[in-house]
Amino acid sequence: MTNTEFIQRAFEAKGPKILAGFSRPLFHNLAGFLYGHRFDKAGYGGMIRHSEAGMVYVWAGQVPTDGVIVEIGCYGGLSTSYLALGSERKRARIYSIDPFDSDIDKQSRLTDHAVSLEDKPSRQEVLEKLRDNGLANRVELIEGYSQEVAKSWRRRIDFLWIDGNHDQAYQDFMDWSPYLNPKARVGFHDAHPRYGYPQVAQDVMKAFSSDRWTRLEHVKSIITAVSRT
Numbered sequence: 001m002t003n004t005e006f007i008q009r010a011f012e013a014k015g016p017k018i019l020a021g022f023s024r025p026l027f028h029n030l031a032g033f034l035y036g037h038r039f040d041k042a043g044y045g046g047m048i049r050h051s052e053a054g055m056v057y058v059w060a061g062q063v064p065t066d067g068v069i070v071e072i073g074c075y076g077g078l079s080t081s082y083l084a085l086g087s088e089r090k091r092a093r094i095y096s097i098d099p100f101d102s103d104i105d106k107q108s109r110l111t112d113h114a115v116s117l118e119d120k121p122s123r124q125e126v127l128e129k130l131r132d133n134g135l136a137n138r139v140e141l142i143e144g145y146s147q148e149v150a151k152s153w154r155r156r157i158d159f160l161w162i163d164g165n166h167d168q169a170y171q172d173f174m175d176w177s178p179y180l181n182p183k184a185r186v187g188f189h190d191a192h193p194r195y196g197y198p199q200v201a202q203d204v205m206k207a208f209s210s211d212r213w214t215r216l217e218h219v220k221s222i223i224t225a226v227s228r229t
């Protein structure tokens with residue numbers, strides 16, 4: 001199956017898949033059950049589903065020792081927490097970018113309004129939550145915008161998790177791809193026409209169409225792949 005065929009099939013798959021079917025549903029649901037309930041979703045104002053959280057945890061655990069994870073779009077820190085917990089044994093560093101509650105006028109120009117700008121969690125609030133859960137020491141919260149932070153970025157990345165402005169997921173992919181290590185993983189959230197945003201679905205199709213990308217996986221609104229090089 002080509003990457004394009006895989007994604008097309010993911011977009012067309014219907015109904016809940018518990019045990020069998022396309023793209024390892026049994027494993028995803030098991031991961032969701034075992035690892036995807038660690039944090040209080042409502043308390044975090046979180047956006048990821050349990051099976052998605054479980055797999056974020058699993059993928060984070062697959063980075064090399066002392067690896068680097070970059071998250072675009074932290075919001076209240078729910079996915080950040082799964083990234084941090086999942087990569088604990090690898091002692092990975094997590095860099096999570098979000099404007100948090102800074103300069104609301106700028107946010108209203110530069111974000112897609114997927115979340116309410118009125119009561120966004122502050123960087124400090126997210127940091128405290130991470131501290132309460134013993135996760136803050138490996139996480140750096142960067143107050144800013146992915147496209148701006150990318151310009152001065154220096155580290156190689158092992159797992160790039162894209163969940164920021166849904167109108168610019170492809171731009172995020174292009175801006176951050178030069179920093180990926182060989183065999184790095186890229187994951188797009190909301191990349192499914194039914195569970196996510198049509199724009200991100202188009203973007204993921206474009207991003208993963210080349211042979212560079214292998215081991216594609218589809219979990220609800222997530223499409224992820226691993227770089228061959």
Ligand SMILES: C[S@@+](CC[C@H](N)C(=O)[O-])C[C@H]1O[C@@H](n2cnc3c(N)ncnc32)[C@H](O)[C@@H]1O
Nearest residue numbers: 047048073075078079098111145146163164165
């Ligand atoms: C859907 S929420 C992220 C949810 C979070 N990943 C989770 O699962 O809990 C998207 C976040 O990305 C932020 N955002 C929007 N544009 C961004 C950009 N260019 N760079 C970084 N973050 C951005 C939004 O303000 C919002 O907080």
